[in-house]
Amino acid sequence: MSPRILIIGQGLAGTALAWRLWERAVPLLIVDRDEPHTSSKVAAGLITPITGMRLTVSWRYDVFYREALRFYRACGKRLKQRFFFPRGYVRLLKNEAEIAKWHKRRRDPDMQPFLHRQTPELNAEVIHQPENGFQQRHAAWLDTNAYLEFSRCFFKSLDSSITADVQPADVHDDADAVEWNGQRFSHVIWAQGWSAEKHPLFHWVPFQSALGTILTVKADLQGEKRIVNRGCWLLPRQDSTLRAGSTYEWTFDDPNTPSADQVQKLEATLHSVLKAPAQITATQTAVRPIIKNRQALMGTHPTHPRVAFLNGLGSKGSLRSPWLARHLIEHLLDGTTIDAEMDLQHNSI
Numbered sequence: 001m002s003p004r005i006l007i008i009g010q011g012l013a014g015t016a017l018a019w020r021l022w023e024r025a026v027p028l029l030i031v032d033r034d035e036p037h038t039s040s041k042v043a044a045g046l047i048t049p050i051t052g053m054r055l056t057v058s059w060r061y062d063v064f065y066r067e068a069l070r071f072y073r074a075c076g077k078r079l080k081q082r083f084f085f086p087r088g089y090v091r092l093l094k095n096e097a098e099i100a101k102w103h104k105r106r107r108d109p110d111m112q113p114f115l116h117r118q119t120p121e122l123n124a125e126v127i128h129q130p131e132n133g134f135q136q137r138h139a140a141w142l143d144t145n146a147y148l149e150f151s152r153c154f155f156k157s158l159d160s161s162i163t164a165d166v167q168p169a170d171v172h173d174d175a176d177a178v179e180w181n182g183q184r185f186s187h188v189i190w191a192q193g194w195s196a197e198k199h200p201l202f203h204w205v206p207f208q209s210a211l212g213t214i215l216t217v218k219a220d221l222q223g224e225k226r227i228v229n230r231g232c233w234l235l236p237r238q239d240s241t242l243r244a245g246s247t248y249e250w251t252f253d254d255p256n257t258p259s260a261d262q263v264q265k266l267e268a269t270l271h272s273v274l275k276a277p278a279q280i281t282a283t284q285t286a287v288r289p290i291i292k293n294r295q296a297l298m299g300t301h302p303t304h305p306r307v308a309f310l311n312g313l314g315s316k317g318s319l320r321s322p323w324l325a326r327h328l329i330e331h332l333l334d335g336t337t338i339d340a341e342m343d344l345q346h347n348s349i
């Protein structure tokens, strides 16, 4: 049958897939159950090149960033909205060991495109100990809620988006087609985030998802717009609030309830960075879909060729989803090969 694709889940993964199909004029239906707190709705949307304790450039950053920049700008133009904001990113070094590590790393050739020549010069009335930091280039943040919501309205206006909770048992596939809710499709793509842990066709994928919490904080940053990080990151927003985060909890009973201990630690770190008076106005929690030892996985099911999967975006969904979605769609429509490191079939058991 000619291509018509069912996408299940409208987080960052499903939304990027829908846009990639729309760009190629392929009919689609995207179905989401519209939960209030999902990973994509809670996410800060940070896109930052030099991350983590090891102070290294994030995996394939250059390739993913170039694609993300083009993709979000094009979506913004189509929707006449702005949700992608390039931003300076200041990393403050925590202690002598980190400073020593940075002095070793800073000359690495792969770092050079991302280093700003000037020292950051933060306001000492706003940030505690603003010295010992470096500023990064090619960083940004995505207003994920605006991007998801405007995209949803756009696809709804084309009758290509609906709200429903899709049960795996209600989606039938055979050699010819996929069928759901009385409609036929050439493929189904499951892009359902961490809920895929319970999907009977994907139970063997080694998920290791992590609960994460972010704070919303009211504070006057005296015009500071850059993202600042020392132990936790602060993301100034346009409305004199900022977001601060985030925690990683590898074991949890309830996906909506963070441990009090983790939230207290985050609050303490926030106050160790932010000197300006601050009031915490909200706490949001969701589960990041993470696959053990993988940056992401995509492709078709080993024995169900019309059933595809895109998942495991971890804490990099804003950065990587545009590139991953294009590659999965090219695989389904044109038969291109999926990069072995991210191919679901290479990782099946």
Ligand SMILES: Cc1cc2nc3c(=O)[nH]c(=O)nc-3n(C[C@H](O)[C@H](O)[C@H](O)COP(=O)(O)OP(=O)(O)OC[C@H]3O[C@@H](n4cnc5c(N)ncnc54)[C@H](O)[C@@H]3O)c2cc1C
Residues within 6 Å of the ligand: 008, 009, 010, 011, 012, 013, 014, 031, 032, 033, 034, 035, 038, 039, 040, 041, 042, 043, 044, 045, 046, 047, 164, 165, 166, 167, 168, 191, 192, 193, 194, 195, 211, 212, 213, 214, 245, 246, 247, 285, 286, 287, 288, 289, 310, 311, 312, 313, 314, 315, 316, 317, 318, 319
């Ligand atoms: C605290 C926190 C901070 C984060 N910060 C960042 C950050 O700064 N930068 C960044 O890039 N990423 C960040 N992330 C991670 C990022 O958000 C994820 O990589 C991304 O959201 C994963 O997107 P997804 O579409 O795969 O999954 P999800 O966002 O979970 O989307 C899946 C969607 O599928 C729907 N769904 C599931 N099952 C069904 C079903 N059966 N029927 C219908 N619908 C279904 C869900 O309701 C949901 O809407 C953060 C995440 C958290 C939790």
